[in-house]
Amino acid sequence: MDRATVTLASVVVYLAICIGVGWWAMRRTKSSEDFFMAGRNLGVFLTAFAVFSSTMSGFGFVGGPGLVYQMGMSSLWIVAATMAGPAIMFALVAKRVRLLGELRDCVSLPDVVAARYDSEAVRALMAAVVLLGVMGYLATQILAMSVVLQDVLRDANVFPGISLEATVAISTAVLVFYTVSGGIIASVYTDLIQGVIMVVAAVLVFVTVVGTFDGGLAEMSQVIAADDREAMGPWGTLGMFGGLSWMLVFALGTAGQPHVITKYMMLKNVKDIKRVVPLGAFAYGVAALLWIGLGISMRALVLSGGHDPLMTPDAAASAFLQSFAHPLLAGVVFAALLAAIMSTADGFLNIGTAAVIHDFPVALGGRPIQNELFWARVTTVGIAIVAALVALYSGDLVALLGAFGWGTFAAAIVPVVAIGLNWKGATATAATVAIASSLAVNFGVRITGVSMPYGVDVGAASLVVSLTLFIGISLLSEPDELDSGVEAVMEM
Amino acid sequence: MTRDVDRRLLYALLGACIPLLILLLIGIVSPPGPDLVPTPHPDFDPMLRSGSGAPGSSLLIAAGFVTGILVIVMIGICMLIGVRETAKSLRRFVVAGTVVYMLVFCALMLSYLEFSKGGPLEPFETFGGFPVPSAWMLYGIWLFPWVFIIAFVVTFDDVYFPPESDARFRELLRAKERR
Numbered sequence: 206m207d208r209a210t211v212t213l214a215s216v217v218v219y220l221a222i223c224i225g226v227g228w229w230a231m232r233r234t235k236s237s238e239d240f241f242m243a244g245r246n247l248g249v250f251l252t253a254f255a256v257f258s259s260t261m262s263g264f265g266f267v268g269g270p271g272l273v274y275q276m277g278m279s280s281l282w283i284v285a286a287t288m289a290g291p292a293i294m295f296a297l298v299a300k301r302v303r304l305l306g307e308l309r310d311c312v313s314l315p316d317v318v319a320a321r322y323d324s325e326a327v328r329a330l331m332a333a334v335v336l337l338g339v340m341g342y343l344a345t346q347i348l349a350m351s352v353v354l355q356d357v358l359r360d361a362n363v364f365p366g367i368s369l370e371a372t373v374a375i376s377t378a379v380l381v382f383y384t385v386s387g388g389i390i391a392s393v394y395t396d397l398i399q400g401v402i403m404v405v406a407a408v409l410v411f412v413t414v415v416g417t418f419d420g421g422l423a424e425m426s427q428v429i430a431a432d433d434r435e436a437m438g439p440w441g442t443l444g445m446f447g448g449l450s451w452m453l454v455f456a457l458g459t460a461g462q463p464h465v466i467t468k469y470m471m472l473k474n475v476k477d478i479k480r481v482v483p484l485g486a487f488a489y490g491v492a493a494l495l496w497i498g499l500g501i502s503m504r505a506l507v508l509s510g511g512h513d514p515l516m517t518p519d520a521a522a523s524a525f526l527q528s529f530a531h532p533l534l535a536g537v538v539f540a541a542l543l544a545a546i547m548s549t550a551d552g553f554l555n556i557g558t559a560a561v562i563h564d565f566p567v568a569l570g571g572r573p574i575q576n577e578l579f580w581a582r583v584t585t586v587g588i589a590i591v592a593a594l595v596a597l598y599s600g601d602l603v604a605l606l607g608a609f610g611w612g613t614f615a616a617a618i619v620p621v622v623a624i625g626l627n628w629k630g631a632t633a634t635a636a637t638v639a640i641a642s643s644l645a646v647n648f649g650v651r652i653t654g655v656s657m658p659y660g661v662d663v664g665a666a667s668l669v670v671s672l673t674l675f676i677g678i679s680l681l682s683e684p685d686e687l688d689s690g691v692e693a694v695m696e697m
Numbered sequence: 698m699t700r701d702v703d704r705r706l707l708y709a710l711l712g713a714c715i716p717l718l719i720l721l722l723i724g725i726v727s728p729p730g731p732d733l734v735p736t737p738h739p740d741f742d743p744m745l746r747s748g749s750g751a752p753g754s755s756l757l758i759a760a761g762f763v764t765g766i767l768v769i770v771m772i773g774i775c776m777l778i779g780v781r782e783t784a785k786s787l788r789r790f791v792v793a794g795t796v797v798y799m800l801v802f803c804a805l806m807l808s809y810l811e812f813s814k815g816g817p818l819e820p821f822e823t824f825g826g827f828p829v830p831s832a833w834m835l836y837g838i839w840l841f842p843w844v845f846i847i848a849f850v851v852t853f854d855d856v857y858f859p860p861e862s863d864a865r866f867r868e869l870l871r872a873k874e875r876r
Binding site: 274275276277278281282284285286287288289291292294295296297298300304307308394421422423425426427430431432433434435436437438439440441442443444445446449452453456457460475476478479481482483485490497502504507508515516517623624627628629630657658659660661669670672673677678679680690693694696697 | 700701702704707708709710714715717718721725726728729733735740741742743744745746747748750751752753755758760761764765768771772775776777778779781782791805809812813815816817818819820821823824825826827828830831833834835838840841843844845846847849853854857858862863865866869870872873
């Protein structure tokens with residue numbers, strides 16, 4: 206079998222496994238708590254891999270190596286931040302969100318903030334942030350998934366003329382099938398499979414990468430530095446402020462990603478946190494080897510004439526796999542790429558559904574709607590269709606919403622959830638202002654086209670602004686009255 | 698009100714945020730010159746090359762150094778906010794770990810100053826396949842936080858979620874069931 210056929214076969218097998226898991230999980234999903242929280246019954250491995258797979262999106266497997274190809278070492282500050290992130294998650298969020306989730310029967314992050322601040326306004330604002338972020342992330346993930354599928358089908362000459370609309374329909378249908386039928390249960394079990402595929406693929410690719418130059422990574426470093434010494438220095442071509450702002454927003458921001466935080470709420474036993482955090486961090490560290498190795502080798506290969514220049518940075522991963530990887534490895538990595546995209550997308554689909562079907566009705570009407578499970582399934586289909594349409598037809602909107610993602614979540618959620626669940630003096634007013642400021646700064650900068658100086662990331666600026674407002678306003682206000690149960694959890 | 702986060706930590710976090718905002722404002726008012734902006738590679742666009750003036754003046758490097766230290770201080774304070782005051786040994790460990798983390802960043806900056814003096818074709822020392830300052834970033838800044846993760850794991854049953862917290866939580870759940 207040739208390379209393209211092996212790749213297609215791997216992708217088809219992977220998609221079939223996802224459908225199978227969805228079918229199996231459907232029988233275990235009997236209530237809305239099963240649909241959104243997996244019955245709060247997840248074990249160590251499932252949760253750890255769900256956390257890792259949700260964090261490592263398609264960006265890590267495609268965008269990451271592309272950024273290293275484009276900017277040199279700059280984007281590795283994102284990787285460098287990814288071990289501080291779990292440590293902060295451990296200290297600030299994991300335990301409290303798990304305990305409060307069970308005590309107050311929370312099925313979403315807006316539920317948690319509503320319980321903490323006793324404020325429906327904070328719940329509604331948080332639900333709006335989650336939904337906006339979900340639309341952006343989901344649309345970009347669906348688009349990425351469809352482009353990969355289109356390439357695979359064309360290369361294998363199965364459907365050479367297949368349109369993007371058709372691959373959007375196929376990939377969205379698979380995603381929707383397993384998330385609608387099996388809810389978060391299907392999502393976390395597919396996350397486990399997806400996570401294992403990603404880790405295995407990353408190790409194999411890294412070994413292949415090191416072998417592309419006789420002198421390994423050291424020779425690649427010399428080749429890149431001979432062209433541009435700064436590119437191989439710690440700051441890359443972007444400069445030190447760009448790198449440090451990424452470190453800030455990705456280290457603190459890990460504790461502000463709703464699709465990751467909610468996974469801790471699903472843990473069966475709070476004591477499992479001590480195994481989940483290190484296992485998830487270890488898996489992420491191994492998977493990041495692909496980001497590091499692939500990007501550096503492609504930049505060195507192109508500079509040394511070992512490979513043709515790339516048309517786009519994002520082509521770095523696929524170009525390397527097509528030229529240097531064994532066909533079977535290429536097949537596994539393409540499946541891993543789809544896995545990385547889908548594992549993030551399914552988590553977003555689930556929390557977006559919770560925002561629409563649970564959080565807005567409770568915030569606006571005071572109680573959840575009847576037959577939540579049925580409407581959750583209907584809403585999941587609706588959100589996926591809207592995201593697919595946004596991906597296909599919105600033009601610049603998809604880029605705007607996609608860019609909105611990580612930084613806005615970090616700015617809105619880190620102060621309100623990570624700090625707010627630990628500090629009793631944090632007030633609902635401060636939470637409202639912090640969430641509003643995260644939206645205003647992120648959207649404001651992007652809509653007005655203001656460029657940040659010295660490569661500073663907008664999300665980092667937004668996070669510092671919202672943290673300042675949140676702490677400042679809370680320190681200047683009278684503390685709100687706390688529910689005794691919430692207060693007890695905050696003291697544990 | 699019963700036990701709460703030491704307010705000094707919140708003032709310290711605020712004290713780290715405000716200088717960062719001031720640095721950002723200074724950056725907006727005096728943006729980088731064209732020699733500090735990355736440019737498309739002459740032969741391999743969309744690859745980028747660093748600006749010809751990189752890394753910039755000593756003032757700029759000093760501002761970068763301060764920014765890096767503030768970012769690490771924020772990471773340390775955030776972890777401390779999550780550790781209760783009664784867990785004195787863990788708190789001391791987090792403080793000491795944060796200081797060592799800052800020293801790792803100082804080592805990165807010092808080796809970078811040496812590295813950036815060389816010309817493009819000048820050989821440089823490598824460690825683990827990378828130039829020394831980049832190796833500090835990958836093997837130091839990236840991997841050092843494992844120390845904190847391991848500390849939280851080791852102290853989990855005694856400090857992070859001790860039996861009395863477990864018992865108290867079960868009591869809260871029973872009270873909820875009764876309601």
